Amino acid sequence: MHKVITFGIPSYNAAKDMDHCITSILEGSNYATDIEIIVVDDGSKDETADKADEWEARYPGIIRAVHQENGGHGIAVLSGLREAQGTYYKVVDSDDWLDAAALSTMLSILRGFEERDQRVDLFISNYVYEKVYEGTHTAIGYKFALPRKKIFSWDQIGHFRLDQNLLMHSLCYRTDVLRESNLPMPPHTFYVDNIYAYVPLPRCKTMYYADIDLYRYFIGREGQSVNEATMVKRLDQQFRVTRIMMESYHLYSDVESSRLRSYMMGYFTMMMAICSVLTKLSEEDCADERLKTLWNDLKAYDERMYRRARYGVVGFFTNLRGRAGDKTTLGLYRLASKIFKFN
Known part of the structure; x- marks a missing residue:
């Protein structure tokens, strides 16, 4: 049948x-x-x-x-x-x-x-x-x-x-x-x-x-992939997936529909933001350097996508620098988690 x-x-x-x-x-x-x-x-x-x-x-x-x-x-x-x-x-x-x-x-x-x-x-x-x-x-x-x-x-x-x-x-x-x-x-x-x-x-x-x-x-099982502690431990996998998404399209030249392009850019920006937030939560010595490399690679791959992801509202507030910046970023992340209940 x-x-x-x-x-x-x-x-x-x-x-x-x-x-x-x-x-x-x-x-x-x-x-x-x-x-x-x-x-x-x-x-x-x-x-x-x-x-x-x-x-x-x-x-x-x-x-x-x-x-x-x-x-x-x-x-x-x-x-x-x-x-x-x-x-x-x-x-x-x-x-x-x-x-x-x-x-x-x-x-x-x-x-x-x-x-x-x-x-x-x-x-x-x-x-x-x-x-x-x-x-x-x-x-x-x-x-x-x-x-x-x-x-x-x-x-x-x-x-x-x-x-x-x-x-x-x-x-x-x-x-x-x-x-x-x-x-x-x-x-x-x-x-x-x-x-x-x-x-x-x-x-x-x-x-x-x-x-x-x-x-x-x-949602709620210990060790589940969207559990925050698990996500931090698997930060390398989050980076891997985000990089694949980055290299799938030059959004501003490959995607014909402006509305679809805007949506996909927003989705990709959120993935970069997650990488930035999880890096701040991570205790790995190399995490900061890997995040820096990812941003630099995005800039080299497509500077327009880089500017949109890095200097839009989401990118700006998830990449604040210094101890005060980390505290602010993580505070906003916790607030978003409570509002949207995503993990």
């Missing part, structure tokens, strides 16, 4: 969480046979591989298990993409889940595109920070930034607030768009979801935004 969408589930030592994730998709789709779930076992050391095979045996034709040597999140995403048969592809991390009602709505919309032979390159929906241990839920939507209930182009988008970046959780690409993007996913690297949410955008010519809270993003 033709598959409308493939859900790729990168899974590493995910035996404890994956059942909830998979069940949410099955129940939300009403066990539809025009969807596909690919569970990618990324060289797990627990029971993930066996569980993936059991799910495949229970729902043949809907669920497939893929096993690979450990390559990291990005390589698992690419493995799912390589195997995908659906017109659309959406990544759902194994410890997250999808809302049933919202998923049903999304599938109805995607099936409508297929029936009317309407090409939509990118389907966008909301996501929710689920801080389970705190019992709080924070929805991130795109009202006023994106048109609703219509197919649109980048020239029709509005202004994105600082908390409205299009993250992996909110994106569902056409599979062919992702494949043509040749995503430069480095192995054994966290934070590659930023590459996934950035590099394919100029290839997306038509978009649709559904104001539904689809993706439930679990």
Whole structure:
């Protein structure tokens, strides 16, 4: 049967969480046979591989298990993409889940595109920070930034607030768009979801935004990649991902739409700001020098991007110098974290 969408589930030592994730998709789709779930076992050391095979045996034709040597999140995403048969592809991390009602709505919309032979390159929906241990839920939507209930182009988008970046959780690409993007996913690297949410955008010519809270993003596990202490320890990986994003485009010459260019510049500026803030939090002796090198390399690569990232409001306040500057920068970071609840 033709598959409308493939859900790729990168899974590493995910035996404890994956059942909830998979069940949410099955129940939300009403066990539809025009969807596909690919569970990618990324060289797990627990029971993930066996569980993936059991799910495949229970729902043949809907669920497939893929096993690979450990390559990291990005390589698992690419493995799912390589195997995908659906017109659309959406990544759902194994410890997250999808809302049933919202998923049903999304599938109805995607099936409508297929029936009317309407090409939509990118389907966008909301996501929710689920801080389970705190019992709080924070929805991130795109009202006023994106048109609703219509197919649109980048020239029709509005202004994105600082908390409205299009993250992996909110994106569902056409599979062919992702494949043509040749995503430069480095192995054994966290934070590659930023590459996934950035590099394919100029290839997306038509978009649709559904104001539904689809993706439930679990926050709060000790050692989670977005845990602040973990991010500081993995500062080298944050630098690696930011550099890949930097070298993907000369934004002011490669991106035709001025509104898309503005959005992507804002996203990239935020990545540089994160590198700057985490450097201030780091106790590594070489962290300051690595940050200086990154800024210098950006200036050499594209001076206009450098000026925008370094001397805009965000770049200015995340790169204040001296002890007083560090204190001010980190104070603003803490305030932003409380307001936007991003870690």
